[in-house]
Amino acid sequence: MEFKAAKWIFIIGTSISAMILLGLTIDTHRQVTALTHADQLTPQVIAGKAVWEKYNCNDCHTILGFGGYYAPDMTKAYWRLGAEGIKVRVLGPDKVFANSMRKMPKYDLTEEEVKNLIAFLKWVSEIENNNWPPQDQKYKPGVNILVAGVGMSKGAALIKEAGCLACHSLGGVGGLQGPEFEQVKRDKDYIKNYILDPRSINPDATMPAQRVSEEEAEAIAEYIANLKEGRK
Amino acid sequence: MKYESQKIAYPYFVVALLLFVLQVVMGLWLATNYAFTLPQWLVNVFPFSTARAFHTNLLVLWSLLGFMGATYYMIPEESKRELYSKKLAYIQLAALVLVGVTALVTIFINGMGITIDNPWFNFNQGRPLLEIPRWLDLLVVVGALIFLFNVGMTILKGEHWTVTQAMLLTGLITLSLLYLFGIPVYENETIDWYYWWWVIHLWVEGAWELVVASLTAFALIKLTGVNKEVVEKWLYIEIGLFLFTGIAGTGHHYYWLGAPRYWLYVGGVFSALEPLPILLMVIDVFKWTRERKMELVNPLAWTYMGGGALYHFIGAGIWGFMHTLPQINYYTHGSQVTVAHGHLAFFGAYALFNLMFFYFAIPEIKGYRIYDDSRGKLGFWIMIFSMTGIGLAFSGAGILQTYLERVLGLGYMTAQAQMQFWFKAVIGIGIVFFIGVLRTVTDLLTLRPKM
Structure with a gap:
């Protein structure tokens, strides 16, 4: 290959790539407001x-x-x-x-x-980032989709959707800060009140009051309480 | 070495080597953070974030100081005249050392929770790799301007305008201009990361490649005596391919940040081609060595050059290619797979290059061509094997993380708990790497003629 040809490969290759980047950058700026x-x-x-x-x-x-x-x-x-x-x-x-x-x-x-x-x-x-990251997509679909689609109980769906598993774990899946749900040895009403206002039961509780309705808290409490009985 | 002012490279090399040692010490500390539980009081004072900022900024600084020293070594010989100003070169080094020390202190203070409520004055920009305070960036710009002025004037006043020189200067100017994209305060997080990659990606897969390829071409001609015109012809082709694949290849960072969907295609196609120019470079280096016109008087520098080219291909080429396609990157993005790639690529492409140039230039600066390289060889092989081990250990952790966290959907810490073995392995192999680094650095600082 001639020296000149090599030089042109360099100039053309670099220019094409730079033009693609610059052109698409302009277009990205146009679209990014909506995205x-x-x-x-x-x-x-x-x-x-x-x-x-x-x-x-x-x-x-x-x-x-x-x-x-x-x-x-x-x-x-x-x-x-x-x-x-x-x-x-x-x-x-x-x-x-x-x-x-x-x-x-x-x-x-x-x-x-x-x-x-x-x-x-x-x-x-x-x-809108092409649905990344994969591991957090599960938090998005509504409770109703899970209840209807997977046949989950409402309490289980809420545990998944309300972010309980960020701190607690269920079946070995979830966070390590709070107790595992299988280890919670309390009845339904206790759990329900704890979910709504932990400090009303334990003044030193680190768990924040959950933003769920009373009805939702009851569904979650029912699920956790039954979980314990089911294990015995 | 033909010109007195080439000696200015030596203090740059010495500072670079000391920072390299400090970088590796920080690396060991980061691995400890991963593998063991640290007490809360220590985390409050010296958190992982501070140590990571140290580790990465030291890498950037010692790489750049190595490139600058190597440039000062090469430019007089290529321009066939003394450096424009030795004094300016010393002032520049002092300015950059001042930047480095100030940055370490301010980032440490920020990590203790002492903050200033203003993005221009806070002790940390809070953007990875660009942590140094914005007001300190001004001093960086001054340092860069002195450097470009000094190098540019030497070339202009010299009698020679070579392709190698032109490439090097283009690379250095581009490098400096791209840094400017990292300084503004962006309001939109997506735009912020978009231009962050103009600094980081267009540096390491663009301007830095240009600088390193030119300096390698210079050393290659000196080491093997092959025809300059032939090497420079291949330099054009290689760099042309590097930039053709690398510039639009920036798109492989734009998959998941809120940019339009076409980046999945542009980034995927161009970055999938990125290993090609590296492969070409490997073939080239070995070809010139076979066809060399003179005896290899500096076999260790050659070992570093051949080893560096191969490692560049493995770390940047293969490990990069493995997760550059969007279908795979969706699961590996921002995981320990990235860490594995980062370590192998930087070590192969830039650390080994710098060390190669140091072994090439220091004996010349000290005035003897043949030196005892037994200690240096040992250091090289310890580093090569242990860095490979570190890369594989991070890969092990990364594959686990990808599967457990991203595919199965386990919680972040649940997955991390399963990865502990590999983090502990990194500490063990990291200590061996550290020994190799100490061996190499002490050898370079105390090179002696062969008896």
């Missing part, structure tokens, strides 16, 4: 992004799959944990992760910062 719901980028969401960066969260957690691999991905954290679940972890990681083999640093976030952070994570959870 990320950028019209909902409120001052609170933007402030929440600043909180996320201020405390260097991203060097332990991934978001959109990028960052540190030391802690769970935060893309769909809002689906998985809900606002309360995020709040209780950020404000008291020393308590929530007391029994966890991995710890999270306890920083002094203000209530305002936590609110902003939650708004940011909620906004991120709605980005």
Whole structure:
């Protein structure tokens, strides 16, 4: 091959690739407003992004799959944990992760910062990103779909959908912070009241009050109470 | 070595090597974080996030210092004149060391929870790999401008304009320009990551490849005596292919961040071709060695060059290809599979390149061509085998994580608990790697002529 030909391979190859990147970047900018719901980028969401960066969260957690691999991905954290679940972890990681083999640093976030952070994570959870990550897609379908489609009891579907398994485990699947559901040796009413307001029963409880209706709490409690009986 | 001012490379190499040691120490500490439970009080003061920022920023800094030192070594010889200003080169080194030390201190303070409520002044940008405070970026820009000015003036005032030089300068200018995309405060998280990859991906799969390929071509000509024009012809083809696949290949980072769906196709197709230019480079290096015009006086530098090319292909080429297709990447994205690829690729493509250049240039700078390389050889092989072990251990962890967490849908920590064995393995093999690094670094700093 001639020296000149090699030079042209370099120039043409590089230019084509650069033009593809630049052209598609322009188009990406056009589409990204709709894909990320950028019209909902409120001052609170933007402030929440600043909180996320201020405390260097991203060097332990991934978001959109990028960052540190030391802690769970935060893309769909809002689906998985809900606002309360995020709040209780950020404000008291020393308590929530007391029994966890991995710890999270306890920083002094203000209530305002936590609110902003939650708004940011909620906004991120709605980005249309080709349904990634796979492991968190299960939090999205509504309870009714599970009840109708899989024939699950309502209590079981709620346990899955309300994010209970972020802290508790069922059949060996789920979080390690709270007790395994199979080990809960309480009756239905006790469990129901505990779900609605844990501190009314145990003032030192680390579990946050759950945002479920009384009826839903009853369905969950019924499921857990029966679980215990079924095991005996 | 023909020009006095080429010696300026040496202090760059020394600082780079010391940072390399520190990087590996941080790596061992990160593995400890994974494998064992640390007390809450320690996590509050020196969390994983701080150590990770140290580990990755040290990697970037020592790689760049190596490239800069190597550039200062090459440019006078190519331009056939002394460096434009030795003084500026020392000022630049001092500026970058100052940036490095300040960044380590500020990131540490931020990790303790001492923060400033302003993204321009906070002690940490909070964006992985670009953690250093934004105000410190100004000093980085000053350092880069001094460097480009010094190198550019040397070339302009010299009597020679070579392809190798032009490629190197293009790579260095592109590298500096791309850094600017990492400085603004972006409001949209998707756009933020979109341009984050213009720094990170277009560096390591674009500008850095350009810089390293040019410097390798220079060393290759010096080591083997093959015809410069032939090497430069292949340099054009290789870099052309690197950039053709690499620039649009940026798309393999745009699958899951909220960008349009066509990136799945663009990223998949172009990045699947990325191993080709690396393979071409491997074939080239071995071909020139076979057809060399002179005796190999520096066999260890050659071992590093051949080993580096092969390792580059394994780490960046094969390990990258394994999870670059969207169908696979959907399950492996952001898992320990990425960690395995990152370690093998950076070690193969950049760490081994720098060490190759150090072994090539330091004997010349010290004024003897033939040196005792028995310790250096031992260091090389310890590092090669142990880094391979680290890559495989992370891969083991990554495959488990992919299956348990992403396919079966187990909770994050439930999956991590199953991966502990592999994290402990990383500590064990990591200690061996550390020994290899110490062996290599002490050897490079105390090279002696062969008796």
